[in-house]
């Protein structure tokens with residue numbers, strides 16, 4: 016029985032739409048008019064169009080409803096669409112063509128095609144409310160209209176195609192939830208129902224009831240499938256929205272986006288770094304470089320001013336200097352002073368193993384920069400991208416990358432407002448094409464800071480921490496010859512850390528000295544147990560150096576003496592030049608040799624020739640180097656004259672032995688002078704060694720107190 020009780024009805028709303036789309040045959044009606052009439056009788060030969068015109072019946076059979084009695088179908092439709100039958104005969108402008116189609120149906124099946132009405136526009140006009148209500152849950156209106164469209168277009172052209180092809184077609188064009196229904200193996204469904212009734216020997220009288228029951232079950236199953244499909248669709252939609260949000264978030268988050276971009280490689284974008292907070296004020300001890308870059312700042316501030324006068328500024332500026340001297344900082348300061356975007360790139364970023372990636376990164380960088388001119392592009396480690404174009408398996412595509420860089424630099428006019436600043440530690444490694452006029456044609460040297468520069472840098476970084484009034488940055492600056500800005504910053508930072516570890520409130524000279532020694536000679540080795548004998552030898556050895564330094568006129572002033580093991584040494588004496596030495600006199604060089612000799616002389620005098628140690632080897636290294644340079648480079652040997660001897664290995668044996676002879680004499684004389692001083696100041700030597708054994712480390716003032724024969728205050 017087709018009982019569409021109120022409890023079943025909600026479920027029926029689902030298959031109704033199926034029924035509608037399945038039964039819907041919206042091919043142009045005029046076609047079916049002309050063909051159906053003329054060929055409807057030839058059953059055995061089934062021409063193309065007849066298959067089409069019988070499509071509704073096929074669909075009915077799909078449901079196993081083909082043999083339902085008219086009365087039963089009426090009942091079903093009445094239950095689905097109350098009042099439907101009353102309005103059936105209302106004419107519409109489509110009506111005429113429907114009649115012919117209907118008459119064909121009638122000829123074929125012996126009854127009227129009730130469901131035909133369901134498909135007509137008339138139905139919607141008359142029963143829009145009811146249908147709307149039925150379909151509202153899952154919004155079938157659009158679905159219905161859609162299915163109408165695709166059927167019209169496709170069904171006519173592929174009628175003779177095999178079933179499998181049809182299925183494939185259906186799969187492509189049908190809305191997903193209709194597919195399940197359409198894909199059903201039509202023939203087998205019908206057969207199985209008919210077969211079932213035969214095999215079960217169902218009597219004629221009960222066959223109707225059986226079919227009704229079957230149809231009911233079918234409708235329920237369809238409802239269930241629809242529900243499942245629907246919730247699946249909803250889940251998919253939610254996942255899709257979540258995915259979209261995820262991608263959006265990924266692109267918005269700067270940290271993630273950077274990572275994302277670097278991994279995408281080819282189309283990686285470049286973001287400028289605005290460096291408003293970095294100005295020339297932040298870069299200390301490189302006054303000349305700052306002055307040279309000042310005009311670039313002016314240009315970036317006002318490019319028109321330069322263009323009007325016809326002046327041309329360099330496109331590229333090469334900052335040359337050792338690591339950590341502030342090249343990056345200077346470039347940032349240029350952008351900061353001019354208040355323009357700063358694009359940072361490191362040469363190694365362009366050095367890619369993959370073809371074209373490096374070149375494409377350069378392209379992106381310049382494209383972005385040009386769009387945001389005036390601006391500064393900074394390429395750190397320029398030598399790793401712009402090095403001499405040597406083919407190497409490690410950098411297979413470097414040639415491409417550097418060619419791209421050259422092309423980009425040629426690609427814009429000098430006054431376009433883009434300034435490229437490159438930095439390198441090895442200018443000689445750069446490709447010549449890069450440093451010719453029109454590319455990096457301006458070179459600015461950024462040297463290691465001198466004592467004044469170092470003092471300024473130390474003051475600058477000391478001002479960022481808490482430090483004691485007694486701290487004299489100049490003393491530290493004098494003891495840190497050759498330190499770069501970065502190393503001095505590190506020194507101050509290490510001192511602050513040391514003070515914090517020791518629980519001090521402020522950084523004093525002690526911490527600064529400590530961190531200086533740590534950087535110069537490695538960390539202290541407090542845990543090393545040194546026996547008293549070795550400690551004593553070390554104390555006399557170091558005191559020997561200190562005594563010579565103290566009593567030799569041209570030696571550098573003493574800064575500190577210690578017998579605390581540090582790095583590879585057991586102790587050391589540090590001397591401070593009053594100033595950076597640009598030149599050294601003969602007397603100063605000899606004094607340095609004498610001070611070096613002091614250690615071994617002390618060992619020999621105190622412990623005897625048999626007890627001298629290996630500890631003086633590095634002292635002799637220093638002394639020998641000085642002596643050798645005096646003879647072969649500085650023309651300071653009377654015997655060998657004012658002449659330089661660069662490659663001593665290629666010299667004649669006589670000259671070689673003459674040089675050796677001279678060096679030996681210089682060293683022996685130095686040794687003798689040191690011996691003389693130590694013999695003369697044996698008492699002071701002993702006092703100093705004992706003070707070192709007691710206090711381990713003595714600074715310049717304490718050394719002076721001891722050597723003057725006064726007593727040290729107990730620390």
Ligand SMILES: Nc1ncnc2c1ncn2[C@@H]1O[C@H](COP(=O)(O)OP(=O)(O)OP(=O)(O)O)[C@@H](O)[C@H]1O
Pocket residue numbers: 297298299300301336337338339340341342343344345395396438439440472499500501502504
């Ligand atoms: N002249 C300086 N004045 C102040 N700070 C400096 C100076 N030089 C270096 N520094 C400090 O050291 C840090 C590192 O310096 P920077 O990166 O600019 O050196 P660099 O010359 O570019 O080194 P590299 O050649 O290794 O890239 C800077 O961020 C800054 O804190």
Ligand SMILES: [Zn+2]
Pocket residue numbers: 556560614615630631634
């Ligand atoms: Zn020594």
